[in-house]
Amino acid sequence: MPELTPSQTVGPYLRLGLDWGPAGPAVVPEGTPGAVRITGILYDGEGTPITDGLVETWQADPEGRFPHPEGGGSDFRGFGRSCTDDEGRWEVRTLLPGALPGEAPHLDVSVFARGLLDRVVTRVYLPDHPANATDPVLALVPAERRGTLVAERVGEAEYRFDIRLQGEAETVFLDV
Amino acid sequence: MTSAPRQRESRYVRPRDTHPPLDSPEYRSTGLRHPTRAPIVVPQRLTEVTGPLLTGPIGPSDHDLTRQHAGEPQGQRIIVTGRVLDSDGRPVPDTLVEVWQANAAGRYAHRSDDWAAPLDPNFSGGGRVLTNALGEYSFTTIKPGAYPWGNHPNAWRPAHIHFSLFGRAFTQRLITQMYFPADPLFAFDPIYNSAPEGARERMVSTFDMEATQPAWALAYRWDIVLRGRDQTPFEEPHA
Numbered sequence: 001m002p003e004l005t006p007s008q009t010v011g012p013y014l015r016l017g018l019d020w021g022p023a024g025p026a027v028v029p030e031g032t033p034g035a036v037r038i039t040g041i042l043y044d045g046e047g048t049p050i051t052d053g054l055v056e057t058w059q060a061d062p063e064g065r066f067p068h069p070e071g072g073g074s075d076f077r078g079f080g081r082s083c084t085d086d087e088g089r090w091e092v093r094t095l096l097p098g099a100l101p102g103e104a105p106h107l108d109v110s111v112f113a114r115g116l117l118d119r120v121v122t123r124v125y126l127p128d129h130p131a132n133a134t135d136p137v138l139a140l141v142p143a144e145r146r147g148t149l150v151a152e153r154v155g156e157a158e159y160r161f162d163i164r165l166q167g168e169a170e171t172v173f174l175d176v
Numbered sequence: 177m178t179s180a181p182r183q184r185e186s187r188y189v190r191p192r193d194t195h196p197p198l199d200s201p202e203y204r205s206t207g208l209r210h211p212t213r214a215p216i217v218v219p220q221r222l223t224e225v226t227g228p229l230l231t232g233p234i235g236p237s238d239h240d241l242t243r244q245h246a247g248e249p250q251g252q253r254i255i256v257t258g259r260v261l262d263s264d265g266r267p268v269p270d271t272l273v274e275v276w277q278a279n280a281a282g283r284y285a286h287r288s289d290d291w292a293a294p295l296d297p298n299f300s301g302g303g304r305v306l307t308n309a310l311g312e313y314s315f316t317t318i319k320p321g322a323y324p325w326g327n328h329p330n331a332w333r334p335a336h337i338h339f340s341l342f343g344r345a346f347t348q349r350l351i352t353q354m355y356f357p358a359d360p361l362f363a364f365d366p367i368y369n370s371a372p373e374g375a376r377e378r379m380v381s382t383f384d385m386e387a388t389q390p391a392w393a394l395a396y397r398w399d400i401v402l403r404g405r406d407q408t409p410f411e412e413p414h415a
């Protein structure tokens with residue numbers, strides 16, 4: 001059987017291959033009813049913003065379906081991609097995901113950067129959602145660190161989710 | 177009461193002895209960028225066993241990096257071809273492959289690459305292709321040059337092409353680098369050597385005489401292997 005190919009860093013010049021321009025963060029087109037912005041800063045272990053990173057999101061549509069044969073099918077793109085900017089900021093414009101069987105609404109997140117030899121994976125959960133209390137993934141996370149996986153609502157249609165690769169308030173990363 | 181072991185529809189093998197440790201001190205930039213706590217192992221559920229099945233964005237000259245400008249780029253024209261497979265040996269059809277690379281002199285067409293090698297006005301260095309029904313991909317480019325970097329005194333990266341792959345599930349996402357055979361810089365490169373011994377060689381392409389085009393282009397072959405499905409039945413935890 002063929003053996004798995006190792007991962008390598010995206011390096012500092014990732015934009016040459018991975019920058020889709022405005023199409024990257026546009027999980028849904030501008031003006032889509034119900035669209036929200038999810039945005040945040042990617043930080044290193046000294047709290048310095050990372051300006052050569054890439055954040056990607058993958059999620060269900062508001063009905064809990066994925067554009068995939070094993071996920072019920074949907075016209076929703078479900079995928080967002082954002083190269084971090086000169087302030088370390090990433091963002092996507094999307095619809096809030098619906099709940100899944102036995103799971104609270106969430107987005108899966110991959111983070112890549114110069115200095116990261118493999119992607120790290122985390123999840124964005126929605127603040128104050130009643131299903132968070134019984135979510136099986138959140139239940140595996142020590143209570144005092146769970147907050148790093150929950151976005152903060154900062155406006156009518158805007159959520160903030162910072163990602164800290166290292167340090168005191170290090171984001172919880174998941175081995176999927 | 178016990179529940180019968182059952183097979184989930186999809187569950188992907190967890191890689192072992194394959195990926196570099198995130199804390200790899202020889203590669204200095206990992207210092208402040210590797211998480212210090214172990215990731216929490218979570219079961220693969222719907223969000224992980226599905227993934228984006230993208231067919232774009234792909235432009236008309238994205239498969240040929242030598243045809244993206246009015247003139248031809250400097251350097252040795254090459255065809256890079258191979259298959260995307262999973263570790264069960266199954267081809268991954270219709271999947272997006274994105275590549276980027278330095279020009280023949282080892283310079284990236286990127287505002288923050290400013291080392292003393294010439295830019296090539298006829299080379300941008302980014303490409304995209306989809307695999308066919310057999311999981312095969314192919315693109316035309318020029319052989320990238322090696323380049324110096326600031327990791328340690330007299331540090332040079334062996335020539336490489338960056339590759340990004342999706343597969344068919346979130347668990348299969350992979351970004352890596354393809355190298356060229358017998359590069360004398362391998363021994364000195366902390367990024368290449370960050371992958372475990374026995375695994376790093378899988379990132380090295382082979383020269384492929386059969387895929388060359390007479391009086392036109394040399395060719396290199398490189399297969400990429402993503403996580404396959406785990407066939408071991410497992411016990412559902414009790415409710």
Ligand SMILES: [Fe+2]
Nearest residue numbers: 011333336338
């Ligand atoms: Fe590179």
